[in-house]
Every structure is written in C-alpha cells, then in structure tokens.
Amino acid sequence: MQENNIKFLEDTFKKYYFDHFDLIRVPNRTSEREFGFQKFNSGMTRHISIKDDKELHLLLMKNTPSDVYCSNACYSFPNLPMNEKDWKEADLIFDIDAKDLNLECRKDHTISKCNECNEISTNVNNCSKCNSIKLEKKSLPCKNCINSSKNEVSKLSNILIEDFGVQQNDIHVYFSGNEGFHVYVYNSQFQQLGSKERSELTDYIMFHGAIPETFGMKKIKPNRSTFPDFDEKGWRGRFSKEVYGAKSKRSKIITELIVNGYSSFQKTLDNLSDKIGAKIDPNVTMDIHRIFRLPGSLNSKSGLTKVFCTDLTKFDPYIEASFLNEKLVEVIANCPIRFNLKNTKFGPYFNEKVSIPTFAAAYMICKKLATIS
C-alpha cells in the first residue's frame, strides 16, 4: 500500500482507538491470553502478554495497529514461544463468513484487482485488460450476504443450545468487521477439548458424515427400517422437517426412501449438509492456538469494527459497525460497485476524484479500491 494511504489509515485508526476505547472488550483472564497485532504493510507481532485495560490501551496508542488479535486460549505463559506457553483451555469459537456460503449474489459484488497490471474489473476469472489469472478478489458484501450469514448464526445457536446444552447468554455474537460473524461460546463443557475433538464438533454442526443407520435406514432389509418422527429432538427432528416437509407427507416419503434404497439414502444425507448444516469454517473452530481479531478493534480489510451484536435480527453492520469519523477527504476512487455506509449511498466510481467522509474513504482504501489523492 502507498505511503499516503497508510498515513491516512494510521491517523484514522489512531483517532478511533482514542475515541472508542470503550468498545474494546478486554477478554476475561486477560493476563493468560496471547495478544498480537499487525501494522500496515508489515508482518505480525505476536506472543505478547497484557495485564489489563491500561496496558492494552497503551499498546494500541503506541503502535497504531492495522489489526489487533487475542487468543481464544488461556496459557500459563502467553508470551513464550508456542510450545512453551503451557496451554490450559480455549473458548469455543465459530466463524461464519459470507464468502463460504456460495451465494448467488456474490458475483454481482465481487471486484477483481489484477496482480500483474492493477486493473480493476468485475470479471472474476481473468483480467479484462491483460488476461492474467492472478487476481486479487475484493467483495463488498450486500444485504443478502449479511442476512444469509445471520441465518447460519441462528442455525448454529440452535444446535449449541438444544443439542450441546449451551446457555443462551453464554453465546456471544460479533460482526467480524468484514463479511461475517464470530460466535463465541463461554463456560461450556468444551473449554478443554483439543483440536481433534473440536473437529468432531464441527462435523456435527455442519451435518457432515451422517450414515443412513443413524436415521433408521437398514442396509439389509430396508423395508424393516424405522424412520425418525417429525417432532424428535436434534438432527433426527431436523432431518424429518427437511425431508418430509410436513407431518402429513411422512408416510409417502418414507415409502419413497425405502424404494430408492440405502445408497440413495446416503446421497440424500450428503446433500442435506448444505441445507440443514450450519456453514461454519471448521478450520477456525479446530484451531486451539489461534489469535482472533479482538472484539471492538478495527478490521483493516474494511475499516469497520468487530462489534458485539445485541440484537442479531435487527443488526445492520453498515450502520452499527462503522465508527470512523465523518471528516471529508479527497480520494481517487476506482470502485465500480455501489455500497452503503451509515445510511448513505456511495459509488459507483470510475477512477475519479471524489470528496467523501473518512469512514467511506477508509472502507474503499482498505479494499484497495481508492487512494488518497
């Protein structure tokens, strides 16, 4: 990134951390967590330990980071190298990202920046100018992306509460600051589980690896199968609702399932993952040593805040996660797609000089779709 853009973002981020420190949620057991940060145009600094709020504030003011992270794990010695930290336990965290949902709308708001000639286009496969396939893709998520992600969060919460016995108030949902949500689970029986066990949890949540027998289908003599009832708890109930549609259709559909046989039933189950499984990123949940974006901090991919969602249904990230100031700045914008921030429409811009509020300028500069003029 160019120097003047970095300077602009650094000044803007610094002001944010000065004005909005109250938004930053210092995690519990602060001194047992590993912190890390990145600066614009430079690598990651991690294995940092912090005592309290004050120390964190100081770190943010001193370094003006582009991104700040904190571990989900608690360690005896968070500042030592990985294998000497002495892992104790880790919060269970889920990442739901609109880019993993394979949504139809995505192609309508994805922009490609060519790594060879810097051309910006809406063509997603190859550069429209030099035909290179080395493209960096930037997405400006739309309402549908956010609503679909919210839907996945609801599916996940439902499974956590009903199947895993997690209390509703121990589930905290945050907007990630870019394209999705981070769901934190506190005080659960899963705190001390390792990576492999968490991977099993993710398969459960995603409805991966189900076998016909679990749903009563017999390999030998399938006509003796007994299928789940409509009102059953857990996956058996969710299966019934999805496959039968309505109670009245149960017997007709069961007859079909039996006629189609065991391997067809397996296919039905495999296809169901996409519909009834919650679409989480399994790698994130499996990782018990990861450092996650700190709640309340800014996301350098957008300039938006990772913010706590008190009411997910009503939550609008483009209003509630945009905290940067409104001072006007001049930028050269090359953003062929329109976007909405703080109830204001911006763009499309075709390589033109515009005077816009800082929050919108930062959004585009972070997405590499504008530069300070």
Place this chain on the structure above:
Amino acid sequence: MLELGADEYAKYPFMADAGQYLKDKGFPLVKFGTDPDLKPSVEKAFHRLKVSTEGGIYKSELIDGQASKSYILEIEVFSFLLAIVLIKLTGMHTLTKRFALAEARRAEQHLERDLGKASDKSKVDLAIKIIHDLFGIEVIKRDDFFEIPVADYLKHSVSFHEREWKLINRYVKDGKVLLTPEKTVRLIRKELGTYIGSKIINAPTPPMIPGFENMVNELISICKKLTPSYTMTTGEYPPCIKHAIEVLEKGENLPHSGRFMLAAFLLSKGQSVEEIAPLFKNAPDYNQRITLYQLNHLAGTSGSGTQYSCPSCEKLKTQNLCFAIPECDNIINPIQFGKKRI
C-alpha cells in the same frame, strides 16, 4: 479407591487391590515355579497369554460373573498376575499390547453385563463407579440408556475410525450423548487397554523364575512370528494429493489447508523444500519468500522445530479435501495409500 467383592477381583483383576490380593495370600513368586499345587495357576496364565496372542479373549471359569468356588477365584486372579510376570520375563512389547487389549475386552464383557443388569442396581452402580474412577467419565443411567457429557464422549471416541462413532451419528441432547451399555463400555476399551498396559509396563521385572523358562521361550518365539514382514508401496499418489496438484497446476486457488496437506505429504515422502516449492508457483497469491518460509516451518527446519505430519483422512473430509476412491478403503492417513503388506 473402590471396594471390590471377591467376584469383582476375578472380573477386574487389574484393579489396584488385586495386586494386594497376591501379597495378602502370602505366595512368594518362586513357589509358582516349583509347587505342583500352584501349577494350574501358572498353566492358566500361560494359556491366558497364548489366547491373547491369537487375538482371542480368554474365557474365565466364572459362572454368570461369579467365582463359584474360592479356588477358582484364586486361579483367576493369580493367573492374571502371573501372566504379567511372564510378559516381563519375555520383555516382548507385542505381548504387553496384545494381552492388555485381550484383557480389556474381557473386562469390557463383564462391565457391559453389569451395566445392563436392570434388576441389580448395585452391579450397575459399581460398573458406573469403575468407569468414573478409572477414566473420569460421569455416566448417568436414564431408563435403558446411559448419558455421557458430549465433551467426555468426544475425548474417548475421537480415535475411533468407524463412522457410527462420529458424534453426528449419535443421539445428542442437552449436552449429553445417549448410549447403550454396550457402547458405553466400548467407549473406554482403549483406555481400559492403556490402563492395563500401563500396569504391566510399570510392574518390576523379576529375575527368571526356575520352572518358567520353557514358557518364556515359547512366548518369545510366538511373538517373533507375530512381527509383520514389511511393506511395499506402489508409489502412486492418493486422489486428495493428485487433486491438490491439479488445482495448483491449473493456477486455481488451493485453500491454505490444502497447501498444508500437500506440503506435509510430500515432505513425509522425503521430498525437499526446494523440490516442493515450485509446485506453488501458479497459485494466485504466490510469493517465493513466504512459500519457502512456510515450507521450512512445516519441515521443522525453522520455527519450533516440529515437523508437521500429513492430516488424517478424517480431517481432510472435514476440510472438503478428500476425494476418496475404492483404493483408499481402510487407510486413515493419505501417507498409507498404496502400501501393501507382503
């Protein structure tokens, strides 16, 4: 510690009190080599071991889980302890493993029967207590099922490869997994084996007992035959690796987890960082410096020094990186693909 009755000693001779049992009876070990009255116990121990080397489970003389006569009880407990002595004298690790597994499966049968006893609450409670005291699992009986916290279930089932053990294939409700007595006990088989194995490993090795030599020698020769002859490989890459290479060759994006798999696989096949690096050249975000840094990290030549191993097939399935073909049957890691025992 648990208070066990005489029948329980015979069923679960590996419980700590069983060792005390031999001492209390006042039998010095050397006597077993020479005293004809004690010979049946030694013969039983030898038989117990032989059965385990054949992959079988030794059948005790208990009737419905009860030691009908006191001498049977003695033989049951003595033969277990003497089997351990014989294992120590052979010094064969294979024997430890096979015996521990066989004894775990034998105890498993008893535990399962005890847990399933609807009419005898004390037997059920004792079985639940054994599971809790030895393995720290909180089991609650509810109607015909046993409830186990999901986290405990996962800790124990995670090493099972059969798909029916995946959490998704279990009845899960309110943070608990519901299991039958059979499944409850199967869940701790490995730990039961590990527990018995650790008892054997930690037992002191006595000097050779006169009268035991022939048995020890025979056991050693049985173990030597059990050691598998080695494997040949076809050299063919598994489909997941082929797919990853194809994706990269096409210049498409391979997710981080896929790159990790490919690099770890090739490193474990003996390829060098320099040989592997060019594979990533077509990746849309290729950066030579970062690629080499990451590969060296994986190989353990930089960073913490840990050499990373290729993820298991199970993990790759979760990450949507598995493209299994029939030849993949029965392997649990891509590294095993194409290996045949000869």
